[in-house]
Every structure is written in C-alpha cells, then in structure tokens.
Amino acid sequence: xxxxxxxxxxxxxxxxxxxxxxxxxxxxxxxxxxxxxxxxxxxxxxxxxxxxxxxxxxxxxxxxxxxxxxxxxxxxxxxxxxxxxxxxxxxxxxxxxxxxxxxxxxxxxxxxxxxxxxxxxxxxxxxxxxxxxxxxxxxxxxxxxxxxxxxxxxxxxxxxxxxxxxxxxxxxxxxxxxxxxxxxxxxx
Numbered sequence: 001x002x003x004x005x006x007x008x009x010x011x012x013x014x015x016x017x018x019x020x021x022x023x024x025x026x027x028x029x030x031x032x033x034x035x036x037x038x039x040x041x042x043x044x045x046x047x048x049x050x051x052x053x054x055x056x057x058x059x060x061x062x063x064x065x066x067x068x069x070x071x072x073x074x075x076x077x078x079x080x081x082x083x084x085x086x087x088x089x090x091x092x093x094x095x096x097x098x099x100x101x102x103x104x105x106x107x108x109x110x111x112x113x114x115x116x117x118x119x120x121x122x123x124x125x126x127x128x129x130x131x132x133x134x135x136x137x138x139x140x141x142x143x144x145x146x147x148x149x150x151x152x153x154x155x156x157x158x159x160x161x162x163x164x165x166x167x168x169x170x171x172x173x174x175x176x177x178x179x180x181x182x183x184x185x186x187x188x
Contacts, residue, residue, distance in 0.1 A: 010076050020067050027064050034077060035060070038084045044144040045088035047133055055091055059084045081149070085159060092137055131181040139174030146171050 010016055012033065018026030038059060043052035063070075063080050070079050132140060145151045145159065146167075153167040160167070181187075 010072070012076065016067070016070070016076055019064060027060075030076075031060055034080055037077070038080060041081060041084050041144075041149065042088045044132075044148060045085065045141050046091050047137070047140060051091060052088070055087045056084065059087050062087070085145070085149075089141070089160065092141070095137070128178075128182065131178055134181055135174060135177060138170060139177055142167055142170045143174040143178065 012030070015026045015029050015033075019030055035056060039052055039056045042055045042059075043049060046052050046055065059080065063083055070076065132143065135143065141160070142156060145156045146153070151159065153164040153171070156162075156167040157164040162170075
C-alpha cells in the first residue's frame with residue numbers, strides 16, 4: 001500500500017500545496033525562496049551567466065508544471081536542485097562535454113586521497129572561484145557537485161552517467177588542476 005503522506009516534512013509545505021493548485025502567488029514565493037541558490041548551482045555547472053539564468057527559469061517552469069510528481073521523499077529544495085542540475089548538464093551535453101573515461105585516466109598520484117592543498121585554503125575565496133571558472137567543464141562540474149553540492153562519487157556517477165571511480169579520478173584531476181591554477185595565480 002502506497003503511503004499518501006510525504007516522507008519529508010517541508011517547512012513551506014503550505015506554499016507547495018498552493019503551487020499544486022496553480023496559485024501564482026505561491027509559485028512566486030517558492031521562486032523567491034530558491035532562485036538565488038538554483039541560479040548559483042546552474043552557474044557553477046554551465047559557467048555562463050545568461051545560460052544559467054535561462055536554465056534556472058526553465059527549471060522553475062518545469063517544476064511548477066510537474067509539481068504533482070514531487071512525492072515528498074526529499075526536501076522540495078533537493079527535488080528542485082536535481083531538476084536544475086539535470087537541465088544544466090543537458091545544456092553541457094549539447095555543447096558535447098567529454099569526461100575522460102577511467103581507462104584513459106592516468107594512475108592517481110600517491111597520496112591523492114590526502115588533503116595536500118591546505119595552503120590553498122588560505123587564499124581569498126574570490127581567487128579560488130576565479131580559478132574554478134577556468135577549469136574545463138568536466139572538472140568544474142565534478143568539483144562543484146562534490147565539494148559545493150555535497151554529492152558523493154556514487155551519486156555523481158549516477159547524475160553524469162559515469163562510474164564512481166571515474167568521478168573520483170576526475171575529482172582528483174580537477175583538484176590537482178585547480179591547485180596548479182592557484183599556484184600560477186590563475187594563469188593557464
């Protein structure tokens with residue numbers, strides 16, 4: 001027997017319920033609550049302000065059109081975040097993003113699982129963000145999904161349709177490339 005009550009209790013459940021009824025005010029309230037975070041997620045993936053704005057808008061439209069599919073298994077924000085990530089990745093696929101396969105990847109350097117970039121933590125946040133934007137799309141996406149969005153490598157593998165080991169390999173390569181960019185002062 002299917003449970004008719006949501007598993008996750010949302011703080012804004014009344015607004016979500018009104019969105020299900022097509023209430024435009026409620027939709028605008030949801031938009032105001034989540035737009036900045038969803039824009040930033042998309043921007044980290046596509047690295048283009050206009051495209052991130054378009055993706056965010058399309059994601060909200062899609063969410064409102066398909067709000068009846070939201071079952072309450074996760075927070076509404078997590079559900080919306082997944083829509084934004086998928087739309088952003090679709091946009092990159094249109095640009096023919098290529099992630100290296102694990103077969104093409106070199107062996108991970110010794111100690112790669114240790115955090116050797118402690119000195120980079122002392123840099124200003126703006127400089128690190130600037131260097132992240134310089135990374136190739138594949139590296140930037142995995143780095144963002146892992147470090148900023150909190151996905152583990154198994155989840156990233158599912159999202160990107162790659163293996164967890166490829167995600168790990170790409171993450172270590174991205175981290176190494178980022179450290180190199182930081183050491184060079186953001187010069188490629």
